[in-house]
Amino acid sequence: MTAPPESSAASLPAGATAGRDVEVDLLVVGAGPAGLYATYYAGFRGLRTAVVDSLPEPGGQVMALYPEKAIYDVAGFPGIKGRDLVANLVAQAARFDPVYVLGERAETLTNEAGTTPRAGDRLVVTTDKGTRVHCGAVVITGGIGTFTPRPLPGGHAWEGRGLTYVVKELAAHTGQDVVIVGGGDSAVDWALALADIATSVTVVHRRKAFRAHAASVADMEAGPTTVVTDAQVSHLEGDDRLHTVHVQHKDGTVTAHPAQSVIAALGFTADIGPLERWGIDIADRKILVDTAMRTTVPGVYSAGDITEYPGKVRLIAVGFGEAATAVNNAATYLDPDQPLFPGHSSDDPAGIGAAAA
Amino acid sequence: MPYVIGSECIDTTDMSCVDECPVDCIYEGDRKLYINPKECIDCGACEPVCPVEAISQDRRVTEENEPHIADNRRFFIEPLPGRDAPLGSPGGASKVGKVGVDTELVTDA
Numbered sequence: 327m328t329a330p331p332e333s334s335a336a337s338l339p340a341g342a343t344a345g346r347d348v349e350v351d352l353l354v355v356g357a358g359p360a361g362l363y364a365t366y367y368a369g370f371r372g373l374r375t376a377v378v379d380s381l382p383e384p385g386g387q388v389m390a391l392y393p394e395k396a397i398y399d400v401a402g403f404p405g406i407k408g409r410d411l412v413a414n415l416v417a418q419a420a421r422f423d424p425v426y427v428l429g430e431r432a433e434t435l436t437n438e439a440g441t442t443p444r445a446g447d448r449l450v451v452t453t454d455k456g457t458r459v460h461c462g463a464v465v466i467t468g469g470i471g472t473f474t475p476r477p478l479p480g481g482h483a484w485e486g487r488g489l490t491y492v493v494k495e496l497a498a499h500t501g502q503d504v505v506i507v508g509g510g511d512s513a514v515d516w517a518l519a520l521a522d523i524a525t526s527v528t529v530v531h532r533r534k535a536f537r538a539h540a541a542s543v544a545d546m547e548a549g550p551t552t553v554v555t556d557a558q559v560s561h562l563e564g565d566d567r568l569h570t571v572h573v574q575h576k577d578g579t580v581t582a583h584p585a586q587s588v589i590a591a592l593g594f595t596a597d598i599g600p601l602e603r604w605g606i607d608i609a610d611r612k613i614l615v616d617t618a619m620r621t622t623v624p625g626v627y628s629a630g631d632i633t634e635y636p637g638k639v640r641l642i643a644v645g646f647g648e649a650a651t652a653v654n655n656a657a658t659y660l661d662p663d664q665p666l667f668p669g670h671s672s673d674d675p676a677g678i679g680a681a682a683a
Numbered sequence: 684m685p686y687v688i689g690s691e692c693i694d695t696t697d698m699s700c701v702d703e704c705p706v707d708c709i710y711e712g713d714r715k716l717y718i719n720p721k722e723c724i725d726c727g728a729c730e731p732v733c734p735v736e737a738i739s740q741d742r743r744v745t746e747e748n749e750p751h752i753a754d755n756r757r758f759f760i761e762p763l764p765g766r767d768a769p770l771g772s773p774g775g776a777s778k779v780g781k782v783g784v785d786t787e788l789v790t791d792a
Contacts (some may be wrong), residue, residue, distance in 0.1 A: 387724075391728065593705075610721065
């Protein structure tokens with residue numbers, strides 16, 4: 327798929343994002359289809375726009391769950407693959423050069439004074455990496471929420487003491503005994519990557535069959551990795567740091583595996599997460615909006631799967647319409663002299679005629 | 684238009700589907716698993732991994748499993764045997780753990 331535009335956060339050196347300040351008119355929270363279309367639309371309205379997403383690439387649920395699926399119900403496309411739709415949306419928005427803040431989760435919403443926003447306040451959304459996005463309005467297109475690794479049962483106390491959910495640096499496992507839990511591509515790919523770096527690699531999977539690509543599984547089975555199937559981690563043991571992983575097998579027996587690291591690759595689940603603490607009215611993890619896609623916080627709008635109102639239908643097509651409604655209403659909130667109706671894109675009213683096709 | 688778990692799951696509860704569900708909306712009763720229709724996002728990730736082919740879209744269930752459409756919903760919106768309040772939409776099966784009881788339809792199966 328198309329990489330996010332190079333003008334985005336991606337062009338900053340690693341680590342340079344910490345404590346960064348981004349100044350825009352409008353912030354879009356969530357880079358799925360609705361968010362990318364909102365980003366395009368905000369640009370079309372002449373708004374300087376940023377878009378934040380916890381995933382490292384745009385596309386949200388479509389890219390995370392079904393990039394290869396054909397979608398047949400997007401207006402104007404008799405059929406389009408998920409990843410192609412996302413690439414097109416990114417290209418459509420790119421014309422207005424939005425700022426992408428990817429791989430960062432929007433954590434808090436305040437005003438510039440750090441307190442609960444009131445009508446007309448400039449807003450600040452801060453991410454888990456410390457980036458502060460200053461904006462006049464926000465459109466939340468958070469879909470099913472933010473993706474987080476599925477926790478290893480009973481593992482909580484061991485985070486930072488041997489348990490990790492991602493391999494950030496292969497070299498960090500040099501000379502270690504490593505236990506990897508899971509049966510998907512991540513588990514098998516990490517086993518292959520660590521086979522020559524770690525002292526030993528053991529993969530523990532709850533079932534006999536792996537979900538990972540067959541060729542990768544064959545490579546793993548041919549290599550030095552110890553593969554333990556029909557088994558799951560029963561508990562972790564150690565002092566300050568983990569030293570043993572106890573694995574319970576289907577027949578009830580428990581075996582002990584020395585390990586200084588356990589990597590849990592159990593997939594991801596989505597959760598509305600920090601949005602629940604933004605002071606917005608939320609019911610059953612959905613954001614309540616009115617016909618202008620306004621939330622209960624002034625200047626904060628919402629669109630797409632995350633919204634709820636009577637008669638709501640959760641489709642990409644509907645999300646696009648809501649995104650346009652949200653952004654156009656946000657534009658009049660930001661500048662009451664601006665008309666709600668944006669004009670027709672074929673007339674290019676945003677004053678960027680040179681960029682028009 | 685959620686996915687639905689049918690009678691094939693009874694006394695199987697393989698749990699492969701639970702590992703796949705990106706919104707953690709498949710809850711464990713006693714002898715069967717249930718999909719929360721309000722939390723299901725219709726992504727279909729659970730369907731192919733079920734070893735007994737118990738899962739289908741609610742528009743495509745077999746005639747035999749037709750009662751399970753309402754029954755999956757009932758598991759969440761009606762108080763289960765021995766409970767005062769319905770389970771509702773807790774927003775994640777792993778937060779709830781094994782519920783340990785089934786609907787009447789499943790108990791009587």
